[in-house]
Amino acid sequence: MTNSPDSSNSPAGSNSSNGSGVRPGLTLAVVAVVQFMVSLDLSVVNVGLPQIATGLGFGAAGLTWVIHAYALTFGGLLLLGGKAADRYGRKRVLLLGLALFGLASLAGGFAREPGQLVAARAAQGIGAAMLAPAALALLTATFPAGRARVRAFGVWSAVNAAGGALGVLIGGLLTQYADWRWVMFVNVPMAACALALAWRGITAGGPPARGGRPDVLGALLVTAGMTLLVFGVVRTDRYAWSSPVTLTTLAVALVLLAAFLRVERTTTRDPLVRLGLFANRSVAGANACNLLVGAGIASAFYFMSLYLQHVLGRGPASTGVMFLPLALAVVAGSVLAVKLGYRFAARTLLASGALLTATGLAWFGLIAADGSFTADVLGPSIVVGTGFGLCLGPVVSLATAGVAPHETGTASGLLNSSRQIGASLGLAALGAAAQHRTGHGTTPDALNDGYALGLTLGAALLAAAALIALTVLRRTGRPTARSGNNRSLAPAASD
Template identity: 70%
Template sequence: MAVVQFMVSVDLSVVNLGLPQISSGLGFSAVGLTWVIHAYALTFGGLLLLGGKIADRFGHRRVLLIGLAVFGIASLLGGFAQEPGHLVAGRALQGIGAAALSPAALALLTVTFPSGKERVRAYGIWSAVNAAGGALGVLIGGALTEYAGWRWVMFISVPMAAIALALAWRGVAPAPPLAPSGRPDVLGAILGTAGMTLLVFGVVRTEQYAWTSPVTLGTLAAAAVLLAAFVAVERTTTRDPLVRPGLLANRWVSGANSFNLLLGAAMASCFYFASLYLQQVLGTSPTLAGLQLLPFAFGVIIGAAVAIKLGYRVALRTLLIAGGLVTAAGFAWFGLMSANGSFLVDVLGPSLVTSIGFGLCLGPVVSAATVDVPQRDAGTASGLLSSSRQIGASLGLAALGTAAHGFAGSSATPQALAEGYGLGMTLGAVLLAGAVLIAFFVLPRTSATATAEHDAPAPGAPQLVPEAE
């Protein structure tokens, strides 16, 4: 599962530094090039919830293997693309595969490690690998583009998918799918998937259309109507719903997903603003910028290791509050960046603080989002968590990017750019402060480790314990 998540995380960022070569190699227009990124985000974000439900209904292992095969084939086809449409289609197919395998992989962790120290350790490893993949993706993408050509930013996923497929085939025990409680909720699936896809579509197009434009407002309004209809159908349907109404009534699930949405919104902006500051203000090359962002991955690993050590004895709520505060402090430090800054003070220092705090949050937020979730809903809960992070990242990057570039204006001087990026980072700190408030007021004041089907805790598993103040 760690290899699977590493591959998905790498693929979210590996293409970015290869975009100039992709544009010249395939003849993309300026607008068309953005769809190399958006096609993946659209299918991945829009189908995550459906992918989680399919995994619950037809078997986590089966859906994981199918998703890996689709992802690998899509990567191969994208690498051989001869026209812009071929590459965009390959990226969209990658997103479909990722939307199936990502929640299935997380659900397998949930049901394999239902409680105790093993659960904390598994989520810690998973979260560290997740963040390391995102950071290394930038470095890998830059190196591949410079020394091997842009096609290898697609081909690199093929061997990773093959390795993950072999490991999952041998290492994950086959299990029959859980018996569905009724006929599939086709209407709910259509409304939920269409609403999520339209929401992501409206957000990613803010690069072309302003937030206040009729196109953006109309798209987001249509998404809101579809999602409202989805909620109404899920509450009244007699079929097997895409999301059981009781799932979101669970304070752990609703609180963790709200925390995760704000965390994802802030962190997506962090990499964006830090890389732009390094290249456009400090004059760093793309490859060197990727290397200079690498300490972020090590900070996340440190934070995740601390979360593993503390997770045996400290409440999830406490870890999320502490991690959110540390991450917010790092963003506030980033907000002080200036045109006369340096890598050590304005990038390395705040990136280490931010990444350690982020690492403290990752494992606990996954654990909190799956507390008291029965095995039959493990994939759905995993899809919800992945969706909240993906949508948060899309919303945060679009909104904070608009604010930062609007503040910098059209002058594009180093000082104006630094102030704009600093404003974006400061707004990220505000989002993280909101996440801390959610953890404090929404999450229960107890630390729970639940089994997959609400059975008695495994031997040695911690019981519900009051949180230490």
């Protein structure tokens, strides 16, 4: 046994004190704070977007890059962050990521023009790409099996859900009663708190195993390829899909992504992701589901924020409050997933959660220009939130099942990456579809038609995720406790 969860081979799980320096409770607390902060930042700016556009002079298309800049650098560099965590030590990478995230948030709050805010959001994404996989790898190593793992991932999914959902509420209150800049400043004290907690609460392990040099070229290729892909889709509001500009942009993006795959197969450096990892059906299926779930949920947050403000005429604070039922439902769904995780396989919970979320998004798609919160928002918010909460814990457990200890950081980065890339691609594609439906109309009726289409397409993405969970992921055994001690048996292999 190693002497820290920072070591990739640590099997510590359920013992609160084993004399080896492993402190599962403190590790879980660090991971919870980090995940809440990262999830909060994904949604806290949504309600403030209209005020950000007015304050800094963003255009309609440029405004989406406040979201894309974060999601793309976060998603594109997560694999490199996971690899760095495995190679250089999870605690070290976590601390560096927290410092960068906090400084970038501070810089974003002081931005005076669009380019400065977009650059700060991109820097936030780089910091998040370092700290998120390191934190999740720590959690995976500290709680490797059984009921302790189910509980730990239940806590992780609950704070993940709470951060994402409550971010809209917090963003609305800050925007209306303080200033939009506080949706950036709010991260600074949280990053400082997490940094102090991680510094004291996580014990550095022994020297990590040294591999080859990191595959920086692969990271640059995948990030550039995804950025161009999103850029090409977003720009279809100005250039048609069949225009030379769009076709050229998308073609270059695909060439860059193909080059990334080739580099991963042939590089003499340590690959960003070992492509053989996808031979694990659990890893491949969970990441495919995660990408679709991320696409649907991110788009739903975006469209519903705009629907409440631009169609129903609500203010930022009122909009944030109206997201509270969804936030509470996500937390409730996450808690329910823990309870059901003792009885049902993760595959079953993931498919059920995706289907429930798809049902809620389809219900959202029935929004009306003359609607109301009670008739059009409350019911589907509860359904979507509960379903999404059911998905969070199981997809993490599945994506790291059967992965070698030295690749847990990479697998964790891959999972986070698929969520963020899905969010960015989904928002770009569904946003473009909504824009085409709306045309140049700015009336509540025209905007409502576009938002409703985007939400309906999101439901289709979640239905596809449920289908993948049922057809690609294999059946697994449920966690069981070993009699006579406090340890738990690992779930049956899922690959």
